[in-house]
Amino acid sequence: MTHNENAAFVHSIEASGMLMTPRIIEAFLKVDRVNFVPEVMQDETYGDYPLPIGNGQTISQPTTVAFMLELLQVQEGDEVLDIGSGSGWTTALLAFLAGKKSQVIGLERIDSLVEFANEHLKQINCSNAVVKKADSELGFPGKKFDTILVSASAQDFPDALLKQLKANGRLVIPVRDSVFRYTKLEGDRYRQEEYPGFRFVPLIV
DSSP, X not given: OOHHHHHHHHHHHHHTTSOOOHHHHHHHHHSOGGGGSOGGGGGGTTXXXXXXXXXXXXXXXXXXXXXXXXXXXXXXXXXXXXXXOTTSHHHHHHXXXXXXXXOEEEEESOHHHHHHXXXXXXXXXXXXXXXXXXXXXXXXXXXXXXXXXXXXXXXXXXXXXXXXXXXXXXXXXXXXXXXXXXXXXXXXXXXXXXXXXXXXXXXXX
């Protein structure tokens, strides 16, 4: 795999219309998907489809990741939570967007994937991100984040995550076959936008 292959891959996502923001394009160029794909799947790294990473989980389809990051619009300095971090690729992309002075926390329920993700984050010197083992409560209760990304599909919207958003914070989450963006307003109010037509592995709550 070469830098040129990744560049061509990123340009193809741009051409799909799913990738537009210069900082997010740069994140895709710098955080190569090849570093988070299991060795046996390396030849399929730059295909625009999910790839299995074991235990019934996948590394998400690149255009879908791009679409969700465009909705999330992580800013430098954001405190970020990545739920269902899987291989760690989205966690690394979020860490690039949030910048070295910020901290990205990934949560994953499967021990082998927690280990896989942290090992590969270390290999690319991604020092401002860590993947932790998720416990029985959804998200990271008691802490608030500027942006939260969920990469698995909930059957119903989990209200607990709204409580973990700061004012003006953004949550991007698949619910059934739609991607939703929730923006936290004053008090307990929020703005909701729905984008239908997606498929994800189920969120284990």
